[in-house]
Amino acid sequence: MRVVVDLNRCQGYAQCCYAAPESFALRGHEILFYDPAPPDEARARIERARLACPVRAIFVEAADLHAADVQESDPSKVDLPKVDRP
Amino acid sequence: MSDDTLFAEVLDGANRANPYPIYERLRRRPVSRQRDGAYVVSTHAAIRSLLFDPRLSSEDLPPSRRPRTGNPFKDWIINPLKNRVATAHRPLIFRDPPDHDTLRGFVMKEFTIARVNNLHGRVEALVDTLIERCRGRDEVCLVEDLSYPLPVAVICELLGVPEADEPQFHAWATQLATALEPDARRDEEARRATVTTFDAIAAYMRRLIRDKRRHPADDMLSGLARRGDRGEPAMGDVDLISTAVLLLVAGHETTVNLITNGMLTLLRHPQELARLKADPERAPRLIEELLRYEPPVHFRTRKALGAIEIGGTTIPPGAPVVLLFASGNRDPERFSDPDRFDPSRDDIQHFGFGGGLHYCVGAPLARIEAEIALVTLCRRLVEPRLMADPPSYRAGASLRGPSNLGIHIAGIV
Numbered sequence: 001m002r003v004v005v006d007l008n009r010c011q012g013y014a015q016c017c018y019a020a021p022e023s024f025a026l027r028g029h030e031i032l033f034y035d036p037a038p039p040d041e042a043r044a045r046i047e048r049a050r051l052a053c054p055v056r057a058i059f060v061e062a063a064d065l066h067a068a069d070v071q072e073s074d075p076s077k078v079d080l081p082k083v084d085r086p
Numbered sequence: 087m088s089d090d091t092l093f094a095e096v097l098d099g100a101n102r103a104n105p106y107p108i109y110e111r112l113r114r115r116p117v118s119r120q121r122d123g124a125y126v127v128s129t130h131a132a133i134r135s136l137l138f139d140p141r142l143s144s145e146d147l148p149p150s151r152r153p154r155t156g157n158p159f160k161d162w163i164i165n166p167l168k169n170r171v172a173t174a175h176r177p178l179i180f181r182d183p184p185d186h187d188t189l190r191g192f193v194m195k196e197f198t199i200a201r202v203n204n205l206h207g208r209v210e211a212l213v214d215t216l217i218e219r220c221r222g223r224d225e226v227c228l229v230e231d232l233s234y235p236l237p238v239a240v241i242c243e244l245l246g247v248p249e250a251d252e253p254q255f256h257a258w259a260t261q262l263a264t265a266l267e268p269d270a271r272r273d274e275e276a277r278r279a280t281v282t283t284f285d286a287i288a289a290y291m292r293r294l295i296r297d298k299r300r301h302p303a304d305d306m307l308s309g310l311a312r313r314g315d316r317g318e319p320a321m322g323d324v325d326l327i328s329t330a331v332l333l334l335v336a337g338h339e340t341t342v343n344l345i346t347n348g349m350l351t352l353l354r355h356p357q358e359l360a361r362l363k364a365d366p367e368r369a370p371r372l373i374e375e376l377l378r379y380e381p382p383v384h385f386r387t388r389k390a391l392g393a394i395e396i397g398g399t400t401i402p403p404g405a406p407v408v409l410l411f412a413s414g415n416r417d418p419e420r421f422s423d424p425d426r427f428d429p430s431r432d433d434i435q436h437f438g439f440g441g442g443l444h445y446c447v448g449a450p451l452a453r454i455e456a457e458i459a460l461v462t463l464c465r466r467l468v469e470p471r472l473m474a475d476p477p478s479y480r481a482g483a484s485l486r487g488p489s490n491l492g493i494h495i496a497g498i499v
Contacts, residue, residue: 018450021199048370052453054445056435 001043002061003036009057016049016058024049089114090121093408096384097269097483103476105384105483106425109413116397124268124406125390125399128413130420130437132397137442139394142407143182144444146389147265149173152285153278172284175324177332179444180265186443189329192321193447196309202450205240209455212239213462221498226467228491233345234338237455241337244451245330246298246305251290258287259338262331266484268387268408284331291327306333333447341452343382343480343487345459348373350491351380352460353472355427363464369457372429376456377415377438379427384412384486386440411437412486469496 003023012030016023023035023042038046043062050058095101095108109128112118116132117125127133136142150172152165178189216232226232238256242249261283264270271277295311302308307330314320321329352359362368385408394401401407415436416424422431439446446452463470473492480489 013445015449018199018202019453021203044367048453051370051374051434052450054435054439054441056433 001038001040001046003034003038003046004059004061005032005034006057006059007032009055011055011057013054015052015054019048019052020045089118092118093120093124093126094122096410097267099479099481102479102483102486105412105486106416109410109416112410113413113417115399117399117401119399124387124408125401126408126410127396128410128417129397130414130417133409133411133414133437134441136388136394136396136407136409137437137440140183141390141392141394142388143391144180144186144388145176145182146387146406147176147180147271148277150281150284151277152281168285171324172281175322175328177328179332179336183443189321189325190443190447192310192313193329193333195313196306197447201244201306202454205244205451206454206458208243209236209240209458210462212236213458217462217466217498220495224495225473226470226493226495228349228493229342229346229488230490232459232463233342233349233491236345236459237337237341240341240451240455241334244306244337245333246303246307247294247334255287255290255334256338258283259335262287262335263339263482263485266383266386267482269483271387287331287334288327291330292323295323295326295330336448339485340382340446340448341455343485344376344452344456346488346491347380347382348376348456348460349463349493350472350477350488351376351427352464353470353493354475358427358429359464359470361429362461366461366465368429369461370453371432371434373453373456373460374434374436374438375427375429375431378421378434378436379415381412381415381436381438382452382487383438383440383484385410385484386444409437411440466499467493467495468499470494 010030010032012026012032014026016034017026020038020042023038023046025033027033046060050060089111092108092112096105101108112126112128116129117127119125127136150169152169154161155165178186178193181189213232213236216235220226220231238252239249241247242252261279264276265280269276270280295307298305298308298311299315302312310321310326310329352362358372362372388407388409390401390403390405390407392403414420415438418424420435421433439449439452471494473494477488477491480487
């Protein structure tokens with residue numbers, strides 16, 4: 001499983017730290033440390049963290065996705081969640 | 087009906103069961119001026135941008151004023167002093183930076199990840215006990231049987247407030263929560279009642295905090311009260327009391343709505359109830375969708391500090407601004423098919439816990455309580471059916487939820 005956090009979006013709400021404390025930690029007010037390759041048994045907690053993020057900054061790539069598809073796909077066509085920017 | 091009275095319709099109890107069509111009409115403009123001078127913000131984009139706008143202040147309550155007693159010493163010396171202290175030391179939900187940030191920092195240091203996550207097993211045990219008490223009945227009154235007692239027991243345990251004292255502050259909590267309701271804020275008598283209630287609960291907290299200092303336990307109040315003793319920066323006593331009251335009231339008056347609205351929504355969507363029962367792992371996403379679809383807090387009021395131009399309207403300085411979260415959550419510009427309860431949607435950026443620097447402190451706890459309550463109810467109630475739809479609602483338009491939810495059951499497993 002691969003985890004990516006868009007740190008431009010992250011606002012330090014710390015909801016991920018409560019949901020998956022072994023994979024996310026906030027140092028000081030807004031420096032987020034996270035495990036980019038958490039073990040598979042953390043999956044349910046990582047999913048909770050992803051869903052609880054108020055700014056949808058956490059992206060999870062599960063192992064059951066075909067790695068080849070991800071590598072070969074055109075980044076501009078990747079279906080990221082729609083985000084409204086003020 | 088003209089647009090400048092739509093928010094009055096939202097406040098009207100007759101529309102409590104379904105305010106969403108009014109929100110839809112309000113969304114024809116991102117910001118609509120109401121006849122009383124308030125500005126209602128109803129679209130997702132406008133709410134989102136204002137949540138991060140420092141020109142909006144949360145210090146929007148009128149100064150507190152204690153009722154006359156007839157005793158000149160009290161009326162001319164003591165109470166004016168109390169009024170000034172109470173106004174200056176409002177709880178952090180009604181404060182702006184930098185004071186807000188300092189107070190919130192103290193709370194967050196005690197609202198630790200371990201302390202919150204350790205409540206998991208306790209919440210499970212409480213839910214099971216509360217459901218077990220309904221055994222032998224063919225009817226569950228969800229609010230009094232579970233939705234109310236669960237968060238109350240949890241917040242008491244977390245803060246270190248003896249649960250045996252709960253009957254004493256049950257009515258206080260209900261009264262103080264009206265500080266979020268525009269009607270009660272405008273009504274002079276209701277405001278006096280709130281001040282009197284605050285004095286009663288503050289006296290209770292003052293005694294409790296004194297006890298905690300003498301006999302510290304492993305709870306949030308002990309932690310908050312002891313900080314100064316260890317030479318660390320600490321809250322002053324008045325802030326400590328108003329913070330303790332805020333946390334206690336917040337624990338009483340919000341999660342109850344999340345759980346009740348959740349069960350109501352599941353009973354209205356039996357296929358989702360069946361899916362959750364079959365696969366409890368659906369719960370986290372279902373709860374986020376619930377926070378979008380039927381949030382426990384529908385709006386919060388702020389005050390404009392300067393002129394704010396937004397969505398083709400200029401909000402003048404001093405004007406009350408209503409951030410209508412529950413409407414932003416149903417904005418078709420942001421969510422496809424917004425009036426459909428769809429726990430499989432992935433793009434759920436809701437305002438169920440507000441946003442920006444006042445984002446709900448208790449969110450992680452509310453998520454734990456709601457998840458365990460809903461999953462366990464679905465598993466243990468046999469053939470649950472709604473007895474009345476819509477149910478009766480509590481008075482609040484902001485803290486909105488059923489006052490009672492009768493569920494017919496064929497048994498408990």
